[in-house]
Amino acid sequence: MVHIKSLDGERAIAAARALGFEMAGVVTRRDSAHLPHFRKWLQSGLHGTMAYLERPDAVRRRGSLDLTLPAFRSALVVAHSYAGPHPATPPGDPSRAIIARYARGRDYHHVIAERLEELGCGLERAAGRAVERRAYVDTGPILERELAALAGLGWFGKNTMLIHPRRGSYFFIGVLLTDLPFAPSAPFREDHCGTCRRCLDACPTGALLGRDDSGAPVMDATRCISYLTIELKGAIPEELRPAIGNRVFGCDICQEVCPWNEKFAAPTAEPAYAPHPDLDGPTLIGLAARLLEMSGKAFIREFADSPVSRARRNGLLRNVCVALGNWGAREAVPVLERAARDQSALVREHADWALGRIRGTRST
Ligand code: B12
Ligand code: SF4
Ligand code: SF4
Known part of the structure; x- marks a missing residue:
């Protein structure tokens, strides 16, 4: 239980730190300065099929925190580190699956929501009254990065x-x-990127478009491996499949090359983010075989407290087929032949594509 002696921002920040959040800050600004940029990004179609981002009510709510909490006075914004050893899965081993760092341990939505609830209860005890509050972690229509920059x-x-x-x-x-x-x-x-452009050069799909005239960094999410392997529910465009390599869930490349991570990303002390044994560089063949044996419901049960549940069984299996095709080894043929008979048409199509790559009947 967190104790907050008296009620002010500094003590609330200290309480957030005591709960394991490495950084915390307070924002009082209600209206977003970035909403026009967000709208332009949507109008350019750079969000792809992420329809939840363009719902008109949700777009409006991003513009003002008052629309989410009419009694809003201030927000506590926290950072929770999930840094792991660098590099975790050797990217040089194409027979193994890379799952993005953020998704190897327990589901951060659950971990952070629990802590924010504890923080909220601590604030209520210190205030001696009910506190109107709402917690978010990647769970609602607010511009979290804008708030985090405002919180310092x-x-x-x-x-x-x-x-x-x-x-x-x-x-x-x-x-x-x-x-x-x-x-x-x-x-x-401050902007500490300076003339560096390592991330722009390293992105294998050309998803990072650099800064626009206002200085805002722009991404074409429809090309980002994180979008393609997690958010996209249909077929992955064929021309982008080779660039995905063995990344079966999310992507960290533009963070791995960033000098600020090379220098400062110390491993997290948070036990909840310790890798689940199944998600720490499993073999592609083993992972495909396991997923083929699971129903969609069994997958959700198995990975209920893992971010990978978002891809669903068919989405993850689709991604593993792409990675097996990119690996290109003949020993992957038996498991891919089983995938080519799967009940999901999505999985069957990607397995056929991978078999075509291995047998040399396909160039992309
Ligand atoms: C949609 C989404 C995605 C999409 C699109 C990502 C993107 N870059 O927009 C996809 C699926 C690709 C994605 C991928 C990832 N995501 Co994501 N994602 C989100 C989500 C839900 C919304 C982001 C959004 O609104 N994007 C639209 C753009 C326009 O908004 P923005 O990214 O906030 O960018 C701002 C700037 O452009 C700014 N801006 C405007 N004008 C100006 C002017 C100046 C001068 C400046 C400096 C800035 C600026 O305006 C925008 C709004 O604030 C947020 C959670 C949330 N609710 O915010 C998580 C979130 C951004 N994701 C997160 C993570 C961890 C990831 C991944 C690392 C996961 C992975 N390993 O695969 C990758 C990273 C890829 C990358 N390089 O961004 C974290 C990021 C934490 C952090 N330290 O930044 C967030 C905040 C979730 C969380 N609560 O922790 N994600
Ligand atoms: S996460 Fe990967 S694909 Fe997406 S922008 Fe970064 S490097 Fe490119
Ligand atoms: S690699 Fe890091 S420091 Fe370099 S441009 Fe990209 S984000 Fe900025």
Whole structure:
């Protein structure tokens, strides 16, 4: 249980740290300065099939925190590190699956929501009254990175990540909107990217478009491996499949090459993010065989507390087929032949594509 002696922003920040959040800050600004940029991004179609981002009510809500919590006075914004050893799965071993770092341990939505609830209860005890509040972690229509920059947690890198000069970018962002009148923290104003363009050059699909005239970093999400392997529910465009390599869930390349992660991303002390044995560089063949034996429901049961549940059984199996095709080894043929008879048409099509690559009947 977290104890907050008396109610002010500094003590609330200290309480957030005591709960394991490495960084925390306070925002009092209600209206988003970035909403026009967000709308332009949607209008350009750079969000692809992520329809939840373009729902008109949700777009409006991103513009003002008042629309989410009418009694809003301040938000506590926290960062929770998931940095792991670098590099984790050897990318040089194409027979093994790479799952993005953020998704190897327990589901951060659950971990952070639990802690924010604890923080909220601590604030209520200190206030001696019910506190109107709402917690978010990648779970609702608020611009979390804008709030985190305002709370002083980092700057927007050219890879679009929020980066802190002493912590890198391997951290989640959580937000607790409250009706408590805390004083705001100093926003983060500097841009530490300078002339560096490592992430732009390293992105295998050309998803990072650099900064626009306003200085905002722009991503074409429809090309991002994270989108293709997690958010996209249909077929992965054939021309992008080879660039995915052995990344079967998410992608960390533009963070791995960032000097701020090379220098400062110390492994997290959070036990909840320790890798699940099945998700720490499993063999592609073993993972495919396991998924083929599972129903969609069994998959959800098995991975209920893991971010990989978002891809569903068919989506993850689709990705593993692509990675097996990219590996190109004949020993993958038996498992791919089984996948080519799967009940899911999506899986069957990607397995056929992979078999075509291995047998040399397909060039892409
Ligand atoms: C949709 C989404 C995605 C999409 C699109 C990503 C993108 N870059 O937009 C996809 C599926 C590709 C994705 C991938 C990933 N995601 Co994601 N994703 C989100 C989500 C739900 C919304 C982001 C969004 O609105 N994008 C639209 C763009 C336009 O908004 P934005 O990224 O916030 O960018 C801002 C700037 O452009 C800014 N801006 C405007 N004008 C100006 C002017 C100046 C001068 C400046 C500096 C900035 C600026 O305006 C925008 C709004 O604030 C957020 C959670 C949330 N609710 O915010 C998580 C979130 C951004 N994702 C997160 C993570 C961890 C990831 C991955 C690392 C997962 C992985 N390993 O695969 C990758 C990283 C890929 C990358 N390089 O971004 C974290 C990022 C934490 C951090 N340190 O930055 C978030 C915050 C979730 C969380 N709560 O922790 N994601
Ligand atoms: S996450 Fe991967 S694919 Fe997406 S922008 Fe970064 S490097 Fe490119
Ligand atoms: S790799 Fe370089 S350009 Fe890209 S975010 Fe990091 S510092 Fe900025």
